[in-house]
Amino acid sequence: MSKKLADHIWFNGEIIPWEKATVHVLTHAIHYGSSVFEGVRAYDTPDKGPCVFRMQEHTRRLFDSAKVYRMTIPFTEEQINQATLDILRKNNLKSAYIRPIAFYGDIGMGLQVPFGTETDLAIAAFPWGAYLGDEALKNGVDAGVSSWNRLAANTMPTGAKAGGNYMSSQLISMEARRHGYGEGIALDVNGYVSEGAGENLFVIRNGVVATTPKTAAILPGITRDTVMTLLREMGYEVREENIPRESLYLADEVLMCGTAAEVTPVRSVDGIPVGNGGRGPITEKVQSAFFGLFNGQTEDKWGWLTPVE
Ligand code: PMP
CATH class of the missing domain: 3.20.10.10 (D-amino Acid Aminotransferase, subunit A, domain 2)
Incomplete structure (x- = not known):
């Protein structure tokens, strides 16, 4: 399991405990790199409280990345935006790094993915300081x-x-x-x-x-x-x-x-x-x-x- 950085993770439409957000070793994305993801930040602002920075653009880019690879994400952009806000609230985070990731999961070992196969989608949110220090x-x-x-x-x-x-x-x-x-x-x-x-x-x-x-x-x-x-x-x-x-x-x-x-x-x-x-x-x-x-x-x-x- 990844080192615990927050209490919960949004996974395929549900908010579940960090420990339960796991995948199988034969997950397609582990073998073939078949995932698209985003890195987003939220900041605690004096006037508006915690805010996500350019959330809509990040979600849009997630869908753009998926489109290039003909991936079907079984959620809408609005649902992902809402889920992003939900996981921040659930984890009680004021400033955070947010990692939405869409990936081919437990779909078998063939490299070829039948057109229309749906991705799994997780959104993790956790505290993270300055990346380069x-x-x-x-x-x-x-x-x-x-x-x-x-x-x-x-x-x-x-x-x-x-x-x-x-x-x-x-x-x-x-x-x-x-x-x-x-x-x-x-x-x-x-x-x-x-x-x-x-x-x-x-x-x-x-x-x-x-x-x-x-x-x-x-x-x-x-x-x-x-x-x-x-x-x-x-x-x-x-x-x-x-x-x-x-x-x-x-x-x-x-x-x-x-x-x-x-x-x-x-x-x-x-x-x-x-x-x-x-x-x-x-x-x-x-x-x-x-x-x-x-x-x-x-x-x-x-x-x-x-x-x-
Ligand atoms: N280039 C690469 C290779 C990256 O991984 C990132 C980080 N996502 C960026 C550029 C900067 O992109 P952004 O400002 O959207 O985070």
């Missing part, structure tokens, strides 16, 4: 470019958040940690910068912000979209364009973002200091605008927060 949020993470590339365009779709894709992420982050870095950055098969093992990347030079495009083997992150929106709101030019590796070394600032990693400065790449080797001013601004959404300092003009109560 509190220190990194403030002073930045040391990143290294991986010798592993991200998936080539016509091999596996990186725009779908599928379980199997994370074998690639594991190679990238394992290598980085083995070399003493806090996180790994991968290039795509064309040699352009793609993304971190579980984060999108932004590179800033002379006040112009660039992030890697959807065609660079990324998962187009919801935090990436948030950061682009916040920066544009502040008047910065934000480009989606191919980024060559050397731009990481020559940038004034680099940042990583994702639901787990939130908005984290990158202070060095391959041992080369980024800018002055700490958190840069634009990163600091967008970071405080981002966390401002949850501490009441940034107005939620976009309706990104869904109150749990």
Whole structure:
């Protein structure tokens, strides 16, 4: 059993005790990576209490990922949204990491899944702090470019958040940690910068912000979209364009973002200091605008927060 992180889990329409949310060793998804999932966060806000951040977009992406793989999720988006709120309430969580996962379960061992086979669906919600650490949020993470590339365009779709894709992420982050870095950055098969093992990347030079495009083997992150929106709101030019590796070394600032990693400065790449080797001013601004959404300092003009109560 997974280490107990909360009392209950939502599983196939029911809220059940953590200990009971188990699957068989012949679960299809364990053998073939046949799952699609999301990572979502809830924050305790001063005005609206606990709120889920961009829940509708995450649920939409879960269904998009399933669609790519022709998976049938036997629930509606509305039901998943409601279930997300229900499990947060049941576990009495104010801020949390939420993990919805749709997977082929006990459907037999054949690789081929008959069309229309329904997935199982679980939603776990539990407390989880800063993924790359509190220190990194403030002073930045040391990143290294991986010798592993991200998936080539016509091999596996990186725009779908599928379980199997994370074998690639594991190679990238394992290598980085083995070399003493806090996180790994991968290039795509064309040699352009793609993304971190579980984060999108932004590179800033002379006040112009660039992030890697959807065609660079990324998962187009919801935090990436948030950061682009916040920066544009502040008047910065934000480009989606191919980024060559050397731009990481020559940038004034680099940042990583994702639901787990939130908005984290990158202070060095391959041992080369980024800018002055700490958190840069634009990163600091967008970071405080981002966390401002949850501490009441940034107005939620976009309706990104869904109150749990
Ligand atoms: N890329 C990868 C490979 C990821 O796993 C994640 C985390 N889901 C991201 C980017 C960032 O996506 P998001 O901001 O939607 O969490």
